[in-house]
Amino acid sequence: SMEPAFQRGDILFLNNQDDPIRVGEVVVFKIKDREIPIVHRVMKVHEKVDGSVELLTKGDNNRVDDRGLYAPGQLWLERDDILGRAVGTLRYVGMVTIILNDYPALKYVLVSIMGLFVLTNKEES
Secondary structure (H helix, E strand, O other): OOOOOOOOOOEEEEEOOOOOOOOOOEEEEOOOOOOOOEEEEEEEEEEOOOOOEEEEEEOOOOOOOHHHOOOOOOOOEEHHHEEEEEEEEEOOOOHHHHHHHHOHHHHHHHHHHHHHHHHHOOOOO
């Protein structure tokens, strides 16, 4: 949902300093009772008098904001929901992990090949 900014398999570098989060920044956030964090762009920021912040996010490729993804009854993200903001990326490096998770048998094939390589590779002294 973040293409073309980020593709599936990209590895993101995150920064979690207390600097104010601004509209347009890409953040990684975790929703209560969901395992997988979400990477989306901040669309609105509401700064309250007490210093707390409420955020509304949206995927670049999505037509609507993320309120449908938030926990039931949750209309805004709070600072505690944010795991970090994206500050850099390595393109496609994470595809290795995705492929190994999508095709578990491939793990065994790779381990077997490495094992055969170790057994058949003799050191000469």
